[in-house]
Amino acid sequence: MSVNDSRAWWRDAAIYQVYVRSFADGTGDGVGDLAGIRANLAHLRELGVDAIWFNPWYPSPMADAGYDVSDFRDIDPAFGTLAEAEALIADAHALGLRVIIDVVPNHCSAAHPWFREALAAGPGSAARELFWFRPGRGRNGDEPPNNWRSIFGGPAWTRVEDGEWYLHLFAPEQPDLNWTNPKVREEFEDILRFWFNRGVDGVRIDSAGLVSKDPSLADFDPARPPVPHPFDDRDEVHEIYQGWRAVADGYPDPRVLIGEIWLPDVERFMLYLRADEMHTAFNFDFLGCAWDAGALVGVIDATLAAHAPVRAPATWVLSNHDVIRHVTRYGRADTTFTHQHRQHAAPSDRALGTRRARAAALLYLALPGSAYIYQGEELGLWEVEDIPENLLQDPIFRRTHGAERGRDGCRVPLPWSGSQPPFGFSPPGSRAPWLPQPARWRDFSVAAQCGDPASMLELYRAALRLRRTEPALGDGAMAWLPAPEGVLAFARAPGFACLANLCGRLPTDTAVWLRTA
Numbered sequence: 431m432s433v434n435d436s437r438a439w440w441r442d443a444a445i446y447q448v449y450v451r452s453f454a455d456g457t458g459d460g461v462g463d464l465a466g467i468r469a470n471l472a473h474l475r476e477l478g479v480d481a482i483w484f485n486p487w488y489p490s491p492m493a494d495a496g497y498d499v500s501d502f503r504d505i506d507p508a509f510g511t512l513a514e515a516e517a518l519i520a521d522a523h524a525l526g527l528r529v530i531i532d533v534v535p536n537h538c539s540a541a542h543p544w545f546r547e548a549l550a551a552g553p554g555s556a557a558r559e560l561f562w563f564r565p566g567r568g569r570n571g572d573e574p575p576n577n578w579r580s581i582f583g584g585p586a587w588t589r590v591e592d593g594e595w596y597l598h599l600f601a602p603e604q605p606d607l608n609w610t611n612p613k614v615r616e617e618f619e620d621i622l623r624f625w626f627n628r629g630v631d632g633v634r635i636d637s638a639g640l641v642s643k644d645p646s647l648a649d650f651d652p653a654r655p656p657v658p659h660p661f662d663d664r665d666e667v668h669e670i671y672q673g674w675r676a677v678a679d680g681y682p683d684p685r686v687l688i689g690e691i692w693l694p695d696v697e698r699f700m701l702y703l704r705a706d707e708m709h710t711a712f713n714f715d716f717l718g719c720a721w722d723a724g725a726l727v728g729v730i731d732a733t734l735a736a737h738a739p740v741r742a743p744a745t746w747v748l749s750n751h752d753v754i755r756h757v758t759r760y761g762r763a764d765t766t767f768t769h770q771h772r773q774h775a776a777p778s779d780r781a782l783g784t785r786r787a788r789a790a791a792l793l794y795l796a797l798p799g800s801a802y803i804y805q806g807e808e809l810g811l812w813e814v815e816d817i818p819e820n821l822l823q824d825p826i827f828r829r830t831h832g833a834e835r836g837r838d839g840c841r842v843p844l845p846w847s848g849s850q851p852p853f854g855f856s857p858p859g860s861r862a863p864w865l866p867q868p869a870r871w872r873d874f875s876v877a878a879q880c881g882d883p884a885s886m887l888e889l890y891r892a893a894l895r896l897r898r899t900e901p902a903l904g905d906g907a908m909a910w911l912p913a914p915e916g917v918l919a920f921a922r923a924p925g926f927a928c929l930a931n932l933c934g935r936l937p938t939d940t941a942v943w944l945r946t947a
């Protein structure tokens with residue numbers, strides 16, 4: 431298969447995101463696990479997806495739900511064992527499902543042996559060179575080395591016992607790795623081989639644009655960051671991922687690199703998708719776009735125009751484990767999303783949001799490229815905004831002293847069946863799910879929706895089935911059709927059209943697929 435070969439599976443795959451803690455609990459401890467996933471793979475096959483992306487499943491103290499990895503080559507005991515992961519990969523492959531795992535290069539856990547060693551070895555040691563340790567400022571070195579702020583709130587530096595400070599762009603339990611150190615680079619290429627050798631078909635690269643830092647670690651004004659930015663989207667990152675691409679291409683069935691890159695500048699974004707780098711990256715402009723015909727046309731056109739020169743496929747994504755679920759977003763007066771403006775608890779009309787989510791499903795699954803489905807969106811689940819504060823787990827909640835609720839509301843365990851929590855998420859007699867499920871989810875379980883032609887689940891199933899069989903869908907070109915204001919209409923050859931009506935006049939917020947020949 432050649433680079434960016436049009437027959438490459440990932441160019442038009444429908445990829446289902448499994449948030450491991452919340453998909454299905456096979457062992458009864460109230461936390462999702464690999465046993466639960468293995469027992470429910472049939473759901474994914476029937477849904478009609480082509481691949482599964484698993485959020486981090488590695489051993490972790492879970493300070494950031496597994497994005498604080500203490501061993502990149504094993505499975506957290508709460509989720510299962512390495513042997514189970516291998517069996518899961520084999521099960522998925524037997525059902526024709528590809529497997530993508532999350533790799534987290536920007537940081538590891540403070541419990542990772544490298545960081546423990548760095549703490550023990552002390553200032554000036556080679557072990558500290560794997561991270562960003564610095565003396566503090568101020569008279570006794572008791573002020574952080576610079577003014578950088580953590581993305582989760584608070585300073586980006588924590589002081590250790592001997593007086594040095596270390597950098598963490600996220601939680602203090604997630605020390606940033608120093609990618610100028612060749613040992614870090616070798617280690618991650620080896621981690622990739624470890625999983626690729628076990629049959630993993632691709633990796634989702636966490637916080638991919640953040641890994642390189644300006645070694646001067648100078649202060650900057652966050653309202654007017656310098657160019658290049660001290661830690662975001664620096665030119666040095668590209669060489670790292672070119673190295674990863676060489677590893678991925680070293681396999682007879684090349685493995686896929688998928689970037690998590692939040693960048694407002696499309697031209698900079700596309701640099702990651704050059705032929706010798708990543709294969710695809712999440713389209714967060716589309717995710718954050720208002721439910722508005724003009725705005726959507728603008729994002730779709732800009733996406734396709736930017737991807738064309740590098741011949742990378744576009745991706746389409748509505749939700750994931752970091753954002754407010756789109757049923758809730760689309761029911762609000764302001765339907766946009768940014769991390770800075772999450773609008774927690776802003777009033778949301780669920781019926782309206784659901785109608786729009788149905789239309790959005792037909793719209794995004796008809797666009798050229800690959801599409802992501804975040805677990806539960808196929809059930810029409812909404813953001814759970816009333817989780818009691820003492821149960822919230824996201825470090826964002828505590829790091830911002832409650833000013834931000836964080837992301838738990840989109841991570842609530844899935845409802846599978848039955849009329850009471852845990853709705854089949856765990857076997858009978860288990861511990862309560864790690865986050866409470868709304869009672870109303872009894873009507874939104876897989877079992878409740880299965881066979882109901884009006885349900886979100888059956889809509890996704892029908893659309894994904896057609897997506898697989900219609901030659902016009904997936905990778906390829908699209909052409910806008912003349913349409914009244916507020917209506918998106920486009921053709922896909924051969925003989926297919928998608929119409930989405932957002933004009934405000936009935937039947938507004940609906941979409942249809944048409945066979946035109």
Ligand code: NOJ
Nearest residue numbers: 494497534600636637752
């Ligand atoms: C992005 C992940 O999607 C998010 O869940 C995580 O908290 C941060 N990266 C840090 O790893």
